[in-house]
Amino acid sequence: MIIPLSWLKDFISIDPTTDPEHISKTLTNIGLEVENVNHTSNALKNFLICRVLETYPHPNASKLHICTVDIGKQDPVQVICGAKNVKAGLKSIFAPIGTTIPASDIIISQASIRGISSYGMLCSASELKIETDTISNADTDNNSIVELTEQEEIGMALTDYHELDDTIFDVSVTVNRGDCLSMLGIARELSASGIGELKPVSFPSIDIRNTPVHSLDVQAPDKCQFFSIHYIQNIQKKTTPIYIRQRLSKIGVKRVNAAVDLVNYVVHAFGHPMHVYDADKIGKKLSVKTRAGKIDALDGMQYEVTSSDISVISDEQIISLAGIIGSEDSKVTENTTNIILESGIFDPIRVSQTGNRLNLHTEARHRFERQVDTEMPLKAASVVASQISLICEGEIHSQVQVSSNVEKNICISARSLSADIKKIANISIKDKEVNLILRSLGYHLTKTSNETLITAPSWRHDVLCDRDVIADVIRIKGLQHIPVLHIPQNNIQHDTSELSIKKFLTSLGYNETISWSFISKEEAFQFCSNEKELVQVENPISDNLSYMRQSIVQSLLKVVEKNLERDAEQVSLFEIAPIFPNLEEEVTVISLMKCGLLTDSNPHIPDKNVDFFDVKGDLEALLKTMNIDLDTITWCTKECPQFLHPNRSANIMADEVKIGHIGELHPFLTQNIKVRVISSEIAMQKINKITSSKKYFVPSNYQQTIRDLAFTTALNNNLGAIPKAIKNINPLLITDVKIFDIFSGPPLEEGKKSFAIRIYLLPQDKTLDEQLIATIMSNVIDTLKKKFSSHLRS
Template sequence: MKFSLSWLKDHLDTDADAAAVAETLTRIGLEVESVDNPAEALRPFTVARVLTAERHPQADKLQVLSVDIGDGEPLQVVCGAPNARAGMVGVFGGPGTYVPGSDFTLKKAAIRGVESNGMMCSARELQLGTDHDGIIELAADAPVGTSFADFAGLDDPIFDISITPNRQDCMGVRGIARDLAATGLGALKPLKVPAIEGSFDNPVAIRTDDPEGCPAFFGRTVRGISNGASPDWMQRRLVAAGQRPISALVDITNYVMIDLGRPAHAYDLSELTGAVSARRAREGETVLALNGKQYELDSSMTVIADEAQVHDIGGIMGGEHSGVSETTSETLLEIAYFTPENIARTGQKLQLTSDARSRFERGVDPAFLDDGLAVLTGLVLDICGGEASRVTRAGQLPVTPKRIAFEPSKAASLAGMEVAEAEQRAILQRLGFEFDGKDVVVPSWRRDIDGGADLVEEVTRIVGFDAIPSTPLPRASGVARPTATRGQLAERRVRRAAAARGLDEAITWSFIAEREAALFGGSAHALANPISEEMKHMRPSLLPGLVAAARRNADRGAASIRLFEVGRRYQADGERPTVGLLLAGDKRPRGWQSGKARPFNAFDAKAEALALLDAAGAPVASLQLSMGAGDAWHPGRSATLGLGKNMLAAFGELHPRIAKALDAPVGTMAAEIYLDAIPAPRSADRARPAFSPPLLQAVSRDFAFLVPENLSADTLIRAVRGADKVAITDARLFDRYEGEQGLSLAVEVRLQPGEKSFTEAEIAEIGKKVVAAAEKLGAQLRG
């Protein structure tokens, strides 16, 4: 939100400069984005008098001026403004001066063969308005040669502050002034509300047929008006706030919205038919809004309509048909209260934002309708003239006083700050709170205040968070115990291991589209107020987000994509800590390794999954592999790793249907590791055993088996490893060959002697056990 220092001082009696105001605003939670002074850009421009004006010899629409800039030596300037004439006083920019409205720097030039030493400037060229039909005309007694910025009083810093969603009261300059007054920076000036009784009955019937969406709707007619340009002071303030001046009536409604945080609307009475009401839109109704776009409405949306058509998307934007123009002589001024939740839903559906919506969906002051309409009417009468009717009020104001028990001791217990009770009361009273016995009555403009903790926050931010003393937490004697849980430690180890293996960490949204969630079994949780329809459901899998990240990388030319994410899946019974990883593109040799690039395959995903499972503390040596990982995976190129029925991970290639739906890069491989399924180690609560390296060198023996085609290598390895659990410490597959005899799997078996070396007879006996274990599975030792 933007406003100028002089505008702020209309409500705040203070001598503070811009720097002091900015520092105080940020200190109390109204973060200052920037402070700009338009005078700095306009200081090179000076007040100048046109001495003579002659027609350009080579152009009928140009004049050659002689301009006095106050240094005694007139300058020759070529000018195309129709109002340029001898004797007038205007604004001059010389060579080397930057013109902000046109974005160029002036220089001495020849225009149609005549030298020009600068230019006389229009309001638009100096960003002081939209007028570009002629140059600025100043009073005849304006001091020639002085800085135009100083003469025009443009030394008025402009603040741009960020308003958090809970501070609806600060969506107007007066609310910001109230906060500053509470800090002691100045005193809040009384708000001047004119008493306008009205001289005739309102000729327009007003009602609200949608008390849920628009509980209260006030209005009055003003006739005999002249809707010309708004005053210069108002235009300058609106420009400072980022608004474009349009006409007096429009500018007045915008000014009241920014000044008091109270949106309002002005209708051209001649364009209305019969009674005006706030009602629900009918299915299929449309409205052409003031932004020139047509919007289709539905029955959940509140509109302002007459007996012929819809004229306004209630609380968001007016319609073009009944908008005021320069010919408007009678206007209906509307000021209403719209339910914040209804405004937010309508704005999201229509994808329509506006200054009015940003205020109504936060919640404007429901008790300010009468005073707001009086201020609005007073400005219309002062600027446009005319005669006002009496006010028509429809509906009931949703004003229910909120009371909260005042407990001064909470400032110390909740905020760690000792603040005297008298000071707490004074701060709250300056913020508009009232006291009734032991209760605090919350002002109608603070719908964000719900309990005693909110009162503490108000006191604390006004006193200053930097005043909270730094107090160390009590520390127990002795050696500090670890605070991280087993799950947190596992996540840390997995994250480090994945990074060490060359995977890049991704952080994706926990919200996905319904169609994406449906691919992985559907979502158990839908958001009531999502960012968008594409981010409405909590993810049942990490893979949709990783696929989207991989696709973005592939679209930008990445040839080898290796991503992982440590996050949460959301199931019906709660959150599930999960690791997702994705491989796409080509597997390329890293570092000193040599070899050609090749596409990733399911075994690459398995290798990464096993490595991360090992880092997480899973008993990798005991894991069982089962073919097929579920409907989301390729039926012949995926598998699971688990302990019995407890599945710890799934890996492989995505199902072609899902890969196509997600637009996954060709050949994408993935894995998901379910950290919550990893069992706690049996020795988790016992001391770690002493390190005892073997005294003797290990022995390895190779076995080649002819196996049935349906026998998995994992099953064979597990059987071989279990043939002698004392002597055999490891077994691994090192070769696969398919020839005339059938399928052959070669296994390396590692034997570890204990107190003495193995004899040949002992090794032969262990070999017989290995062969016997394999034969039980239908395998035969290859000759």
Template sequence: MKFTLSWLKTHLVTDAELPTILKTLNAIGLEVEGVENPAEKLGAFKIAKVLTAERHPQADKLQVLTVDHGDGTPLQVVCGAPNARAGLVGVFGVEGAVVPVNGMVLKKTAIRGVESNGMMCSYRELELGEDHDGIIELAAEAPVGQVYAQWAGLDDPVIDVSVTPNRQDCMGVRGIARDLAAAGLGTLNDIIVPEIVGEGPGPDVRIEDTDGCPAFYARVVRGVRNGASPDWMAKQLKAIGQKPISALVDITNYIMIDLGRPLHVYDLATLQGGLVARKGRAGEQVLALNGKTYTVDETMTVIADDEAVHDIGGIMGGEHSGAQDGTTDVLIECAYFTPERIAVTGQKLGLTSDARGRFERGVDPAFLDDGLSIATFLVTHLCGGTPSEATRAGAAPVTAKVVDYAPERCLTLAGVDVPAYEQQHILEQLGFGIAIETSSVEYQDGMPVNTPARWQVTVPSWRRDVDGWPDIVEEVVRIVGLDQVPSTPLPRLPGVARPTATAEQLVERRVRRTAAARGLAEAINWSFISEKEAASVGGGHWMLANPISEELKVMRPSLLPGLLSAAARNMDRGAASVRLFELGRRYFAQGERATVGFVLAGEKVPRGWRSGKAQPFDAFDAKAEVLALLAGAGAPVANLQNFWEASAAYHPGQSGTLRLGPKVVLAEYGVLHPNLAKAFDLTGTVVAGEIFLDAIPAKRKSGFMRPPYAPPALQAVKRDFAFLVPADVEADALVRAVRGADKKAIVDARLFDLFVGPGVEEGYKSLAVEVTLQPGEKSFAQEELEAISAAVVKAAQKLGASLRG
């Protein structure tokens, strides 16, 4: 919500300086997002007079001007504007000034061989309008040498306030002024509602969709002359970024921003019959004022005549029936639209507008007659014409809302002790009505008991968000100042605090620490991604109905898109090696799942005089990270099986999954598929992985403490076995078989050699496994070792392996 300081002061009589106003706005819950004073960027532009204008000797379309800008020494300026001439008074940018439209710094230069000092400016160059056909022409009596912004009254700060969805009353300048007056910064002016004496009957307007449009008020004004808005109105609209269009259109925009009351003006000559507020019909279309065509349906409220739809009710009018330059007769619409219907319609059509932003918050339903009268007065005052009587179809949902309140509740709920008389003053300044039931003395068991005063607080019609006494407390505390709420710690219970972290949270902590200890940097990405990114990893299941943008439309089914985007940004900025991880949620139709993802990109070992050529990451690096993170999460790493069926995000043959049995997938890892890497503009080998924390089996609960660690008394024994194995048998299967040959004696088995070549027949490979045997109470006897070896060979034979000679 933008407004100028001078606009605010049309409603608020105050001597407060701008810093005080800004501080107060923040204190009462109206966050100031920014302040901009147009005069600050125009300080180096002065009013100047062209003394002479001669043709440029080297260019027919250029002139050489002599310009007086008030310092006593005329300057030579080369200018190409067609309206440049001797005697013209305009705006001159001195040397060193920065042109607002493009940031160009003016300096002395030579144009086609002729020296030029500074520049005569157009409205567009100063960002004061779209006119660029020539330089600015001011009145002849404009004071030469004065700063243009000061003379033109542009020294008027523009304040941008963030209005929360519940504060519909502050979607108009008057509502903000009302809050500031309640906070003690001045006095709120009364609204002057003119009395309109109409001639002739009002227009034919009616309602068929009472759920979407409970009230539809209208009046016709005949004989208007539509033209440019007066300077005061155009200036205020331009200051806040609204483009002045014509007097009739600007009047509706001005009232909407000034009083928070959207209206619409129809060209009566374009209408066929009366207007009706009804539900849309399947297939009906309307060309809106933004130049786009929208298809409405039966869930939307529209304003239509006998032939066509002219307005998407409460959101945007149609281009065909809008006020034009030649409009002579107009119909002014002032209606109330149901906020819920407006929100649904706007979301379906993907259409936003200033009117929608106000109607879906809820405009003041009691301001229909007054709003129509004010609009009629401005139309007749600025454009002439004769108004008709008003037609009032339906009735606005104005119901008196009364809240039972006691002043002491402010201290009870908010911890702020505000005297009752001050609370009453604040609430009355905000427009609340108060009826006080005086305190009395009652008797209980023969003893007098004071009964505190009770208040009946009537909520004003423009405060749709106030429902109960806690809302009344909030209003009082907000105006007193949210910084006045004391910081009071909660009482500490005696004894040792119980753990509050869940088992899942503890697992996530351990994984996060493990990843950080291994040199991975944590990334925190949006949970929303684009449809294109979601499709690259198999497609998403959850689509947002009202996304922030099209790039944040799908709840992510994988952590990889966010990590890959982050890796690409780091690589683009010169990072030689990227090691990122993220702990977050993936979203599926069945629910959300806790996941850890990581990406390794760039150089594994940076190039240097010691390492020589830079080494890229490979699939084994990804597997090492996965195993380490699974161990940190408490997964039974020793029992995991490696499978090759990773998702399509990974390179076939250079990826895999780790599972507990064939079906329980705990992680997948590997080299990223080249197509996916290309989609995220990543070059070189990129490896990644995801650990599915929800798939890790929970540890069994036990009532006994873990036994203390006791190192074995005897030294372990190691034996090496070399097997000839069919080429299609995985090494992991052999290692698992060997480890299970004697679960009591064999504590570890690992692959340490793979050989294919001379001495190994076709279709086979040689795998060497180191087996670690741990004796218990006594050392192994030779017979025991031979028995264990035989068991190992027998287990390998089940896979088609034989001991290599």
């Protein structure tokens, strides 16, 4: 919806000092999003009203004229002009030196044209990116220089002429707010928000005593709640007033003739679509009904009308698709002398269905399918009829109307809206203010002994219950009044449901499998050497399914083998299912298995096969999403499951409790597939018991400090617990610790290895000084020496 501020001010008194940006923000805050604000004066500043005093031919160019131009200053200026309509006494628009021409972005400068100096430019409407008929009644085209009337003051700024200094709001109106598809509707909303006072709107009363010459029959009352026609005769060929032409131009509506322009003007002013017919091109009997046929529409297209479409018919001819578009055969032209003005209310669903089927979008359809003010049809028609009578000197001869099943305003009862608003939005607001807001929006309030009866205005079809009324109060009061509730920062609960885990693993490239919990005896003994721990099925469905599995690894390995047999280059699988460690226990685990290429083959990087650390990284990422602090996780290489590689596997420990394992499968299991297979398994029940006190990340305004240290230690020394031990030295300052290098061999002593750590320090309240950093590094060195028998390398 395009809203010119100058037009809006016809309906609301706005303080001249009010910033248009404030109006824009207010509209957006109350649910009418402003997508763009255009200040027309920006493009037209510096242009002046001028008069050509005299003109004579250019001595060196037959098509040019030398003009002496009065621009309201002491001395006139000389301008070279090539327009055919330039003449002495002509009032036009002058662009001084330094002015930018909107259509071409050319900056006017002093120029010598065929040896004669020119000190400005006389402008055409096309050069100003406006249309001639919006600023002048002269019969000239857009490429001739503008011819103004005698009323304008010489030297006056162009932006002070006929509302050219304007602000245009492009408002996005949601489908439930058809009442805001008009200047009146927007003005009503702004007034309720405190931007000015709504001006009283008076509609003309038309005294018609003539006997109607037309009959009207509404045969589809369920699809047409109201229909009226005004017969206006003997209209004269007149020009639409400049201010109406200019306002229609601003909102992008094409000007046709005075009668049609006045209808379009009132439609956008009050929001109710209407249509005019040439009365001499149609019959005396009009009917509104559903009937199949064809219509040659005003847009030059022929449409197939079905028996479900609402039509206006005269002499068995379809003269309009009701609420959408009229016919070419009945259109009003410059030569029309008698017209019929139609105003009605049509079923929004049927209008929308017809428009969608025909892919036909019009201003009328846009409003009717969003529902119109049920009290506006006659009011809007009276404005159009009186204006046509005034401007075109026509006689309003007669009126006919039919009304049935007009929707009544909905009435809602409420005990205490202020209490409900407090409960829903936590906004404290007094009943007096609630009533003031509702009345400003057009609601009618009736107080009874124990409740308030709230009647919605006739233009608000989206108000169906008390919650809609409350929403109106809240948006006008302002969403900024809803208190901010801070989320507790400690003990953030992450979703650890199976579904969220499956979604995350899928995002990492894993594919889910679903397999039997039963395995063969041979497979069972491959994974457990103690027969007493195995769970045997008493009545198996097959000899190959006679034991309960103790690990999902057995099932996943079969899937891996089948994929590799089909030349799969990479396999990534997961399954969440129960395992049976013994006869008394059933444990749900998350099992991962990965092998083959880490990524697809790429000519820019060498191929890399999946290794232990790739799966470890995936597992750590999963644990993070489950809100498990990785500092509580350690990796122990002792007493790993027998089906894992003895030197490439680890148990996963959380606070010294085993929650799972990870590692490369034992070569005995993968000898037939000749590829390294990495597997991991963690118990869900044990994960859910791990508590975490992770907090929101708090950004610091101070510089981070990074320090690297290198140590030597025994070759068999486990380094997994070192990062956590260093963080515990000063948890507030040490934000992260990473082991980024491990080395063994010469020149180190035999049985020794070297490792390097990177320590990240981030202060929250002050910049770190060297003395504090040195103290922390000293504590790190002492800690590693005492707890891990690690010594700083020289």
